[in-house]
Amino acid sequence: xxxxxxxxxxxxxxxxxHIIRMIGIGQKGHLGGxxxxxxxxxxxxxxxxxxxxRNPLWEDRDIFLLxxxxxxxxxxAALAELGFFAIEEIEKVxxxxxxxxxxxxxxxxxxxxxxxxxxxxxxSMACGIAAGLxxxxxxxxxxxxxxxxxxxxxxxxxxxxxxxxxxxDNLVAVLDKNDLQATGAITDRYNTNPHAxxxxxxxxxxxxxxxxxxxxxxxxxxxxxxxKGQPKIIIARTVKGKGVTFAENIVAFHNGELTEEQxxxxxxxLS
Amino acid sequence: MxxxxxxxxxxxxxxxxxxxxxxxxxxxxxxxxxxxxCLFEEKFPDRFFEMGIxxxxxxSFAGGLALAxxxxxxxxxxxxxxxxxxxxxxxxxxxxxxxxxxxxxSAGLSDFGDGSTHQSxxxxxxxxxxPNMTVLVPADGIETRKMTIKITEYKGPVYMRLxxxxxxxxxxxxxxxxxxxxxxIREGKDIVVFANGIMVSRALSASEKLEMEGVSVRVVNxxxxxxxxxxxxxxxxxxxxxxVTAEEHSLIGGLASVITYILRGSSVPVITIGIEDRFGQSSxxxxxxxxxxxxxxxxxxxxxxxxxxxxxx
Numbered sequence: 001x002x003x004x005x006x007x008x009x010x011x012x013x014x015x016x017x018h019i020i021r022m023i024g025i026g027q028k029g030h031l032g033g034x035x036x037x038x039x040x041x042x043x044x045x046x047x048x049x050x051x052x053x054r055n056p057l058w059e060d061r062d063i064f065l066l067x068x069x070x071x072x073x074x075x076x077a078a079l080a081e082l083g084f085f086a087i088e089e090i091e092k093v094x095x096x097x098x099x100x101x102x103x104x105x106x107x108x109x110x111x112x113x114x115x116x117x118x119x120x121x122x123x124s125m126a127c128g129i130a131a132g133l134x135x136x137x138x139x140x141x142x143x144x145x146x147x148x149x150x151x152x153x154x155x156x157x158x159x160x161x162x163x164x165x166x167x168x169d170n171l172v173a174v175l176d177k178n179d180l181q182a183t184g185a186i187t188d189r190y191n192t193n194p195h196a197x198x199x200x201x202x203x204x205x206x207x208x209x210x211x212x213x214x215x216x217x218x219x220x221x222x223x224x225x226x227x228k229g230q231p232k233i234i235i236a237r238t239v240k241g242k243g244v245t246f247a248e249n250i251v252a253f254h255n256g257e258l259t260e261e262q263x264x265x266x267x268x269x270l271s
Numbered sequence: 272m273x274x275x276x277x278x279x280x281x282x283x284x285x286x287x288x289x290x291x292x293x294x295x296x297x298x299x300x301x302x303x304x305x306x307x308x309c310l311f312e313e314k315f316p317d318r319f320f321e322m323g324i325x326x327x328x329x330x331s332f333a334g335g336l337a338l339a340x341x342x343x344x345x346x347x348x349x350x351x352x353x354x355x356x357x358x359x360x361x362x363x364x365x366x367x368x369x370x371x372x373x374x375x376x377s378a379g380l381s382d383f384g385d386g387s388t389h390q391s392x393x394x395x396x397x398x399x400x401x402p403n404m405t406v407l408v409p410a411d412g413i414e415t416r417k418m419t420i421k422i423t424e425y426k427g428p429v430y431m432r433l434x435x436x437x438x439x440x441x442x443x444x445x446x447x448x449x450x451x452x453x454x455x456i457r458e459g460k461d462i463v464v465f466a467n468g469i470m471v472s473r474a475l476s477a478s479e480k481l482e483m484e485g486v487s488v489r490v491v492n493x494x495x496x497x498x499x500x501x502x503x504x505x506x507x508x509x510x511x512x513x514x515v516t517a518e519e520h521s522l523i524g525g526l527a528s529v530i531t532y533i534l535r536g537s538s539v540p541v542i543t544i545g546i547e548d549r550f551g552q553s554s555x556x557x558x559x560x561x562x563x564x565x566x567x568x569x570x571x572x573x574x575x576x577x578x579x580x581x582x583x584x
Contacts (some may be wrong), residue, residue: 106367114338116361123332125363128335128343135296135317135341155359158328166320 003046008214011046011081012038016243018077022093022100025263032240032253033147034074038176038213040236043217044143044174045078053083056110062140063113063129067122068147068176069103070255075112076100084111104250120153122146123173127163130171130231141225145174149181151192157202161238164203172224173204173233176211178240182254199233211236245269272439272472275412278376281433282307285344289315295423296341298322298329305435306346306376326351330359330373337369342423348382349375349432353394364428365403372422372428373398378408379468379519380546380564381435383557390551391432396524398430399497405429405450406496408518410471411438414494417448425450432468434519436557439472442492451495453503459489462575463511465504465530467493470517470544470566477571488575496529505532513578517544519566527529542574 003011015038020076045051049062066075073093080087085099093100099108103117113129116122126144131142150156163171181189196206196262205227209220217236240254241247244266247256258266277278289295289311298320303309312319322329326347327423333343345352352375353360364371373392382389396404409415415433422429442448442455455479464474473490478488491507493499508514515536518526527543534541546564554560561567 014580114334115363115366121327121334121359121363124328124331124359125335125338128332128337129327129339131320131332131336132296132336132339132341136339155327155331158323158325159332162322162325162328162332165323 005215008042008046011044012214013243013270014075014081015042015077018080018090019062019073019267020078020258020263020270022073022243023088023130025260026257028255030070030073030255031247032180032250033176033178034072035242035244035247036238036240037071037074037145037176037216038132038243039214040145040174040213041074041078042176043214043221045082047218048221049143050140051082053111054086060138060140063142065114065116065122065126065142065144066104067116067126067144068119068150069122071240072102072104075104079109079111085109087197105257111199119150123156123159124162126171126173127159127168130168133164133170134168136215140170142171143174144171145176148175148177148179148186148192148195151195152190160199160202160204161216167229168231169228171231172221173231175233175235176238177235178238180240180249180251180254182251184251195235203230205230206235207232208235208237211238212242243270272295274437274439276437277409277412277415277433278307278435279417280412280415281374282310284416286310288420288423289318292342292423294340294342296336296343297318298343298345300324300326300329300347300351302347302376306374308346308437312377326355330356331363334359334369336362337371342370342372343572344372344374346374348389348519349378349391349394350389352525353391353397355545356399357486361401365401368403368427370426371426371428375430375432377435378433380426380560381557383554383560384559386553387550392521392546392551393524394432395496395520399524403428403528404497406452407431407450408467408494408496409433410468410492410494411440411442413440413444414448416440418494420539421448423448423531434469438469441472441475451498451500453493453500453507455489455494455507456492457488457490459487460580461487461511462513462515463489463491463507464515464517464575465491465493465507465526466517467496467526468519470519471567472516473566474517474571477568477575481572481575486579491505493526493529496526499529501533504530508534508537511539513575514539514541515544515571515578516541517566517571517572519546519561521546521548523548540578544570544574561577
C-alpha cells in the first residue's frame with residue numbers, strides 16, 4: 001500500500017482511537033497490549049502485506065496471525081479501517097452475537113485467519129500455514145505476533161524448534177516486547193528474558209527495532225525478506241498502553257476499564 | 272476367522288490415499304514405526320512431518336496446514352493424541368472446525384505393558400465433549416480402512432481411535448460405511464449387545480456360544496460415538512428383553528453414555544460393560560489385562576444370562 005510515513009503514523013493513531021472507542025466506558029478491554037502493537041500492525045497491514053480487503057480469502061495474500069489474541073482490538077481496528085467489514089461493527093464488539101468476538105474468530109470476522117487466544121498456539125499454526133504454502137510453491141508470507149508474556153508457554157519453543165528445523169523462511173514472527181504481563185513486570189513476575197539470545201539459539205534470524213518507530217519497522221520488515229533458509233523474528237521494543245499517557249506502562253490497563261474522564265482524556269489525546 | 276492389524280491397515284490405506292490426493296499430509300510425534308505412518312513417510316517424505324516428541328505443536332501445526340488447504344493426519348498414542356493436545360484440538364481446530372484428522376493409536380488397554388500412563392481409558396469421553404468433533408472407533412481392519420477413506424472425504428475435525436493388535440474381521444467387506452451409522456453384525460431377538468472396537472468380536476463370539484444354549488443375541492457395532500444416528504440405536508434396541516453395552520473405555524463418556532442417553536426413558540434393562548472409573552496398569556499380555564477389567568466374552572455372556580433372568584451358577 002502506498003502511504004507516506006506520516007500517513008502511517010496517523011493511521012496508527014487512528015487505530016488507537018478505535019481501540020479506546022471499542023473499550024468504551026465501564027467495560028473491560030485489553031488496552032495495553034493492543035496499543036503497544038499499533039505501529040507494528042499498521043506497518044504490516046498498511047505497508048507490508050499483500051492483502052485485498054474486497055477479497056479476504058484471495059489466494060496469494062499474506063497471512064497475519066495474532067498469537068497473542070487478546071490484543072484483537074488493534075487487529076479489528078486495522079481490518080475496519082481497511083474495509084474488511086463495515087466500520088459500524090467496531091461499535092458492537094463483544095456484544096452478544098457480534099461479529100467481533102473477545103478473541104479473534106475466523107468464522108465470524110473477515111480478515112481473521114485463525115482462532116487464537118489460547119496463548120502459545122498461534123505460532124505453531126503460523127508454522128503449519130508456512131509449511132503448507134511452501135508445499136504448493138506459493139509465495140505468500142506468514143506474519144505472526146507473539147507477546148513477551150506469552151513466551152512462558154512451552155509450545156512457543158516447540159514451534160520455534162519446528163520452524164528452524166523446517167527452515168520456514170516464509171515465516172516472520174514479531175515479538176511485542178512490552179515488558180509487562182497481566183500481573184506485573186515480566187522481570188519480576190516470570191522472566192522470559194533474554195529474548196534475542198534465546199531465539200538465536202533456537203535457530204532464528206533475530207532483528208530488534210523500536211516498536212513505535214514506523215520507519216524502522218517498515219525497513220526491518222523489508223530487510224528480513226532477504227534472509228533465506230531460516231525463520232525470522234523481529235523483536236519490537238514497545239510500551240504497553242502506548243499513546244494513552246495515563247495507561248502507559250500501567251499493569252491495570254492490561255485488561256482494564258476506563259472511567260468517563262479517562263475515556264475523554266484518551267480520545268482527546270488521540271484525536 | 273481372518274485377523275488384521277488396524278494400525279497396519281491404517282498405514283496402508285493412508286499410503287494409498289496419499290497416492291491419489293496430494294493434499295494429504297501426515298504428522299508424527301516420533302511413533303511412526305508404531306502408528307505405521309512410516310509407510311507414508313517412505314513414499315512421500317515431503318508430505319510427512321516429523322514433529323518430534325511434541326504433540327501440542329504437532330496438533331496446532333496441523334491446524335495451520337489445514338488452513339493452507341491440506342488434509343493433515345496427526346498421529347500418536349491415543350492417550351497423548353487426545354490428552355496432551357486437548358487444548359490445541361479444542362481451541363485452534365474444533366472451534367473453527369478445521370479439517371484435521373487426529374488418529375489415536377495403541378488405544379484403550381492395548382499398549383498393555385506400558386501401564387496406566389500409556390493406556391487411554393478416557394480419550395473418547397474427552398473428544399466427545401468437544402463441539403464440532405467427530406469420534407470414531409473401528410471394530411477391525413475392514414472398518415478401519417473404510418473409515419480412513421471416509422474421514423478423508425469428510426471436511427472437519429475427526430478423532431479416530433485404533434487398537435494396537437490384530438483383530439478378527441467382523442465388518443462385512445461389501446457393507447458401505449457411513450460416519451454416524453451403526454451396523455448389525457449378527458441378527459438375534461432376545462438381547463442386543465451394542466459394542467465397539469475389540470468388544471465387537473468378543474460380543475460376536477459370546478453370541479455364537481449362547482446360540483447353542485438357545486439364546487438369540489443381536490450384535491451391533493456402534494463405531495460412531497459422535498455423531499450417532501439415534502434411529503439406528505432405537506431400531507436395533509426394539510423388541511429385545513435386555514441391552515448390553517461393551518467397550519474398552521471408561522463407563523463415563525463413552526459407548527455406555529451414548530446408548531443409555533439415546534434410550535433414556537426405555538424400560539428395557541441395561542448392563543454396561545467397560546472400565547470402571549479407574550486407570551489401566553501393566554500386564555504381560557493383552558488378554559490377561561482385558562480380563563482383569565471384565566472386558567471378556569465370558570462377561571458379555573454372563574451379563575446376557577443375567578438380563579434373561581437365568582440363574583447364575
